[in-house]
Amino acid sequence: MNARLALKIDEASEPSNSALDDILHLAELGKLVVYVAASRWRARRVTEIDHSIIKSHVPPTVYLRGPALSEIPSIDDKDFEEKCKRRIRLEQAQDIICGNVIEYGRYGSLKNVYELMFIGLQPISARTFQEYRVNPDSTEILLDLNRSIGISGNNRERLVYPNPKTLVSDALVNRSLFVMAADVKH
Numbered sequence: 001m002n003a004r005l006a007l008k009i010d011e012a013s014e015p016s017n018s019a020l021d022d023i024l025h026l027a028e029l030g031k032l033v034v035y036v037a038a039s040r041w042r043a044r045r046v047t048e049i050d051h052s053i054i055k056s057h058v059p060p061t062v063y064l065r066g067p068a069l070s071e072i073p074s075i076d077d078k079d080f081e082e083k084c085k086r087r088i089r090l091e092q093a094q095d096i097i098c099g100n101v102i103e104y105g106r107y108g109s110l111k112n113v114y115e116l117m118f119i120g121l122q123p124i125s126a127r128t129f130q131e132y133r134v135n136p137d138s139t140e141i142l143l144d145l146n147r148s149i150g151i152s153g154n155n156r157e158r159l160v161y162p163n164p165k166t167l168v169s170d171a172l173v174n175r176s177l178f179v180m181a182a183d184v185k186h
Helices: 020-029 080-093 111-115 126-134 145-149 168-173
Strands: 006-008 035-050 062-065 095-098 101-104 118-123 156-163 177-180
Touching: 020 126, 035 111, 118 145, 118 156, 126 168, 145 156, 168 177
Parallel strands: none
Antiparallel strands: 006 177, 035 101, 035 118, 035 156, 035 177, 062 095, 095 101
């Protein structure tokens, strides 16, 4: 990406006269996109939050969605080992749903995301900065998958937990957070 289009987050306060805290607060509110310089990252975990589902005070049900599991084979079955392996693969292919949160597996419906390599400036989810305000020492950077690869869905927020795990505090120290110059100019 052209260096003139992106500014390191600590340099961005000069044209906009905003302190770093103000930039992080805007990012937390979803009013400013902050990017992280990714170097050959892959997806460690993918989560989807469906905001159209109303949360209740009742504990959410956890269930699996995906291919139907085969019956547990009998130990006497001549293909016992292969059938067990096939069942394990099917279990891994299912997506775990807990309330309005879906955790996608490496073989589930967003399996191709795990094959992507994230290089260059990647948009960080506003949720990252919401968590950072509460717990600055251990907040992981979550990539905004909707913005990263142009997936759009009604009220669905898709987050990527990158590999390697990267903390916001480390990214600040390493000066690997950026904003677009056009976004901070008045």
